[in-house]
């Protein structure tokens with residue numbers, strides 16, 4: 001990697017290979033899709049991280065989205081330390097859970113009650129169970145290219161033909177599970193209507209990332225999301241917005257408020273925990289009344305609403321509520337995206353950055369919109385591999401896959417943004433010039 005010393009990271013990686021499959025605890029960390037070796041990160045401060053060899057990077061991965069304030073924010077650290085002084089976990093309610101729930105519910109029009117869990121995956125798994133329990137139906141519609149965590153029956157891709165049930169996309173998921181999931185293309189109303197015609201009385205829910213950001217950034221037209229809303233009302237199904245990325249990211253009330261569409265159930269993760277493992281799902285008091293111990297849908301957690309994690313979430317979300325917080329983030333992102341797009345335009349490079357709020361994605365297309373998975377040309381991802389190496393060598397850390405989006409945090413200051421833009425432009429010259 002262009003003179004960058006990665007000896008210590010390599011040693012740690014060699015060691016980790018003895019302990020973990022692929023040397024990692026989550027597959028994308030292995031750098032396989034960029035044919036590299038993972039960097040082991042030693043510490044982070046603000047918008048920067050340092051690896052085990054002391055290389056410094058401006059970080060646009062931000063732990064895959066959670067760190068909207070950047071690394072090691074003093075308020076977050078302080079509230080964690082205060083909670084920590086009192087103990088780490090009790091398996092009993094604490095005031096910290098109340099405080100975080102109140103902060104969220106007081107500023108969210110779409111949910112009246114919520115339940116904390118420990119990850120986005122857990123939030124989605126529980127939300128789907130709730131939808132099934134509340135409707136007494138079995139099937140769930142999801143969309144190709146939306147990621148909802150590693151829940152068994154959502155690790156499913158489209159089978160052949162329209163409006164058909166899915167086939168599993170992971171070993172270990174029984175075909176019978178996959179058959180409870182209907183996988184449709186995004187932005188395709190006809191396929192949606194056909195699915196409801198075929199399975200009408202058995203569709204418990206539609207689950208969608210309202211801002212699909214796990215397979216590139218596939219921004220949807222509001223009218224498509226509106227159509228999902230209407231279909232669910234008409235058919236007695238529930239609409240689940242998976243806002244694990246978009247929640248507290250595109251605004252405090254997430255994509256629901258961004259598009260002004262009211263889902264029935266919302267899932268959160270990532271930002272909600274301030275860098276600690278937290279997820280949540282929420283809905284109206286009536287729908288949440290189905291959850292145990294009030295109702296018959298079982299869901300539990302030994303470490304759920306852990307006070308240290310709640311404190312971290314509280315500190316972070318309090319900052320998000322400050323005046324102008326989201327406007328400033330968006331302005332920074334627009335600076336990056338606007339400058340790089342103008343550069344690519346001028347040079348005639350087949351690249352463009354798509355963005356929304358403080359999320360951006362490097363796309364190798366000149367198409368004005370990418371709204372579904374089949375609009376992405378997988379062959380072009382070979383450009384990303386090369387771009388990724390040049391970016392790393394110039395001190396820019398982005399997620400190690402061309403299908404991953406980048407995140408801008410409140411800690412990205414003017415100087416680091418200018419430095420990042422220059423590094424992006426130089427790297428693009430090296431790939432396409």
Ligand SMILES: *Cc1c(COP(=O)(O)O)cnc(C)c1O
Nearest residue numbers: 119120121147148149244245269
């Ligand atoms: C990250 C993500 C998940 C899974 O969350 P984990 O905390 O990794 O389990 C689910 N849905 C969406 C939309 C996500 O981006």
